[in-house]
Amino acid sequence: MKGRDKAAPARPTQKDIALAAGVSQAAVSLVLNKSETPSVPPATRTRILEVAEGLGYRPNHPARMLRSARTMTLACVIPDITNPFYPGLVRGLQTIAAPAGYDVLIFDTDGRPEREARAIDWLLQGRADGVVATFFHLRVPQLAVLARKGIPLVRLESRHKPDGPLAIDSVYIDNAEAAAEMTRLLIARGHRRIAMIQAEFGPSQRRAQGYGAVMREAGLTPDFITDSAYSEESGARAMTRLLERKGDRPTAVFGASDVLALGAMEAARNAGLSIPNDIAIAGFDDIPVAKLLGLTTVRQPEFDLGALAAETLVRRLQPGGLATPGRSHELKFEIMTRSSV
Amino acid sequence: MKGRDKAAPARPTQKDIALAAGVSQAAVSLVLNKSETPSVPPATRTRILEVAEGLGYRPNHPARMLRSARTMTLACVIPDITNPFYPGLVRGLQTIAAPAGYDVLIFDTDGRPEREARAIDWLLQGRADGVVATFFHLRVPQLAVLARKGIPLVRLESRHKPDGPLAIDSVYIDNAEAAAEMTRLLIARGHRRIAMIQAEFGPSQRRAQGYGAVMREAGLTPDFITDSAYSEESGARAMTRLLERKGDRPTAVFGASDVLALGAMEAARNAGLSIPNDIAIAGFDDIPVAKLLGLTTVRQPEFDLGALAAETLVRRLQPGGLATPGRSHELKFEIMTRSSV
DNA sequence: TTCGCTTAGTTATACGTATTACTAAAGCAA
DNA sequence: TTGCTTTAGTAATACGTATAACTAAGCGAA
Numbered sequence: 001m002k003g004r005d006k007a008a009p010a011r012p013t014q015k016d017i018a019l020a021a022g023v024s025q026a027a028v029s030l031v032l033n034k035s036e037t038p039s040v041p042p043a044t045r046t047r048i049l050e051v052a053e054g055l056g057y058r059p060n061h062p063a064r065m066l067r068s069a070r071t072m073t074l075a076c077v078i079p080d081i082t083n084p085f086y087p088g089l090v091r092g093l094q095t096i097a098a099p100a101g102y103d104v105l106i107f108d109t110d111g112r113p114e115r116e117a118r119a120i121d122w123l124l125q126g127r128a129d130g131v132v133a134t135f136f137h138l139r140v141p142q143l144a145v146l147a148r149k150g151i152p153l154v155r156l157e158s159r160h161k162p163d164g165p166l167a168i169d170s171v172y173i174d175n176a177e178a179a180a181e182m183t184r185l186l187i188a189r190g191h192r193r194i195a196m197i198q199a200e201f202g203p204s205q206r207r208a209q210g211y212g213a214v215m216r217e218a219g220l221t222p223d224f225i226t227d228s229a230y231s232e233e234s235g236a237r238a239m240t241r242l243l244e245r246k247g248d249r250p251t252a253v254f255g256a257s258d259v260l261a262l263g264a265m266e267a268a269r270n271a272g273l274s275i276p277n278d279i280a281i282a283g284f285d286d287i288p289v290a291k292l293l294g295l296t297t298v299r300q301p302e303f304d305l306g307a308l309a310a311e312t313l314v315r316r317l318q319p320g321g322l323a324t325p326g327r328s329h330e331l332k333f334e335i336m337t338r339s340s341v
Numbered sequence: 342m343k344g345r346d347k348a349a350p351a352r353p354t355q356k357d358i359a360l361a362a363g364v365s366q367a368a369v370s371l372v373l374n375k376s377e378t379p380s381v382p383p384a385t386r387t388r389i390l391e392v393a394e395g396l397g398y399r400p401n402h403p404a405r406m407l408r409s410a411r412t413m414t415l416a417c418v419i420p421d422i423t424n425p426f427y428p429g430l431v432r433g434l435q436t437i438a439a440p441a442g443y444d445v446l447i448f449d450t451d452g453r454p455e456r457e458a459r460a461i462d463w464l465l466q467g468r469a470d471g472v473v474a475t476f477f478h479l480r481v482p483q484l485a486v487l488a489r490k491g492i493p494l495v496r497l498e499s500r501h502k503p504d505g506p507l508a509i510d511s512v513y514i515d516n517a518e519a520a521a522e523m524t525r526l527l528i529a530r531g532h533r534r535i536a537m538i539q540a541e542f543g544p545s546q547r548r549a550q551g552y553g554a555v556m557r558e559a560g561l562t563p564d565f566i567t568d569s570a571y572s573e574e575s576g577a578r579a580m581t582r583l584l585e586r587k588g589d590r591p592t593a594v595f596g597a598s599d600v601l602a603l604g605a606m607e608a609a610r611n612a613g614l615s616i617p618n619d620i621a622i623a624g625f626d627d628i629p630v631a632k633l634l635g636l637t638t639v640r641q642p643e644f645d646l647g648a649l650a651a652e653t654l655v656r657r658l659q660p661g662g663l664a665t666p667g668r669s670h671e672l673k674f675e676i677m678t679r680s681s682v
Numbered sequence: 683t684t685c686g687c688t689t690a691g692t693t694a695t696a697c698g699t700a701t702t703a704c705t706a707a708a709g710c711a712a
Numbered sequence: 713t714t715g716c717t718t719t720a721g722t723a724a725t726a727c728g729t730a731t732a733a734c735t736a737a738g739c740g741a742a
Binding site: 354355356366367370371373374400401404405406407408409 | 698699701
């Protein structure tokens with residue numbers, strides 16, 4: 001009894017082709033994989049190819065993986081597919097991966113530690129050759145196992161990481177400096193009471209650092225408000241809490257991500273406030289809708305980050321590529337000034 | 342010479358565990374897979390488990406797939422990850438798939454025929470046990486091969502499909518009726534010149550039918566404008582073309598998807614028009630930002646569609662599940678009346 | 683004739699796992 | 713003692729592929 005129902009006819013294998021073409025399975029494998037086969041004359045070659053075509057042969061991927069220990073697949077591990085920041089990243093990845101012969105698969109961790117661990121597990125099972133990832137919870141010690149088992153990792157980081165001996169690279173924009181610049185912009189516009197909406201994990205920390213440093217430099221008091229996730233609900237909740245305050249209501253709110261800022265905008269509007277007159281709002285990421293909503297934000301070159309990550313991985317997967325030390329690549333951010341500030 | 346660099350230590354296999362624990366590989370496999378092993382006493386069992394843990398053993402997925410012909414993976418084939426409609430669908434899928442032991446992988450076709458074909462190829466290689474998909478180009482004849490090879494497919498459809506003998510199911514909302522209702526709403530609001538922005542492929546057709554039927558019923562002339570894709574650029578381009586017209590400019594525009602409607606909104610605003618006073622805009626999908634932007638639209642229960650699709654697949658993948666005829670499941674849409682109309 | 687080379691393949695094996703069929707040893711009853 | 717049952721495993725095999733190692737036949741050269 002097979003795993004599949006008997007109702008489903010088995011997919012043809014090389015053995016079937018060999019049988020039908022009157023050759024051995026090895027000959028079939030040879031013809032199917034090499035463009036030049038000195039030991040198989042053109043006539044036989046053509047016959048084999050025709051039979052394969054006729055039977056609708058598709059290589060069995062698991063078998064091929066088992067044999068060659070290569071999946072020709074790159075994984076992209078992200079914390080939240082519903083966050084519009086990531087699709088652009090994936091697009092960048094695909095643009096480089098596809099011509100290099102790699103498929104891209106997306107693994108969504110939901111930003112939860114146990115699902116991040118599951119992703120590692122999944123990778124250790126040999127289901128992808130390399131991975132681009134954003135982990136909120138796991139740190140280098142837990143990730144090192146990937147590199148040690150020969151699976152290169154490119155992390156989407158929030159700052160420069162020192163080079164390390166392992167095959168762990170990173171791509172990033174300087175999140176602290178970007179947040180600092182945005183904070184300076186808000187101060188330059190005359191704001192003194194500026195609050196920052198943070199999330200518990202992820203890049204929020206670095207952004208908060210940049211904001212905090214500039215605030216203190218300017219003699220102002222950083223005003224952090226933290227909610228759990230990078231979601232509109234979190235942003236709206238945080239804004240509602242800010243608006244409930246008596247007296248020292250902020251005149252500007254800096255969301256640690258666009259999604260948070262969007263939630264904040266909605267809450268502000270629901271409270272009858274006009275943006276930016278009653279309250280200014282800034283974000284981080286420049287997701288596609290930011291433009292539509294006129295949100296002033298920090299542009300991350302998501303597509304380029306993805307493309308660079310893919311290039312790095314493809315290079316790592318070439319022979320000997322795992323030996324070079326891990327590097328950190330910086331890309332430039334840009335402040336997008338729109339109407340919300 | 343292995344496929345992996347020699348720098349990378351091989352992942353431990355059952356053989357390694359067997360060696361270290363002084364038993365046979367078969368015993369290891371038994372212990373690792375069955376909760377009850379009559380032929381292995383508790384002491385040995387514990388020892389094997391400890392050794393496995395100590396070595397950091399992870400099952401080799403390809404090998405397991407090869408042996409058991411099951412991947413415990415569901416694929417989700419979508420035309421565009423940057424369209425915010427799909428993430429919700431994926432979430433719905435995952436919610437059902439995860440507890441049933443299935444991982445979900447996302448395959449992005451970019452709405453292009455050749456990449457849709459590649460997805461089929463990919464599936465025929467045995468890389469997933471079942472698939473939820475939206476195909477813009479491939480039709481049942483091309484898809485039937487999946488069902489024939491024992492890979493159940495749930496299509497995200499735009500209308501009822503008659504039951505068929507193959508293991509191809511579908512989930513849908515009645516797109517024609519939904520579009521009809523939205524069109525009635527626009528007419529009820531006093532609009533007479535209502536244009537519809539369409540895309541070339543995909544669910545746009547059915548939506549156009551519903552719109553067209555109601556327009557004609559009301560004695561009005563359907564006014565279609567088609568652009569290539571479901572993107573903001575397409576929507577903006579179409580709107581720009583509409584606005585360039587002399588004389589018979591529409592007073593309302595119905596986008597065949599929210600993304601199209603959003604693009605149209607932006608173009609209208611850039612042209613200095615106020616919404617809904619100068620021009621009313623309606624969409625279709627109810628993506629998350631629709632609420633933020635006050636877009637009147639048709640709500641598709643994306644999460645429920647995903648969950649239902651996953652349930653259907655999981656059922657299909659139970660023994661004998663492939664034998665039952667393909668069914669079509671309808672879910673309800675809802676008109677979300679906001680400020681853009 | 684014998685040797686070597688080319689042609690056209692074939693045979694055998696390994697990858698890691700799951701499972702079926704088998705077995706050696708011990709224990710116990712008759 | 714023999715025969716049977718239980719215990720505690722092991723040996724063998726198959727999944728489909730890729731590849732290294734081999735070979736049989738034919739031909740030309742020395």
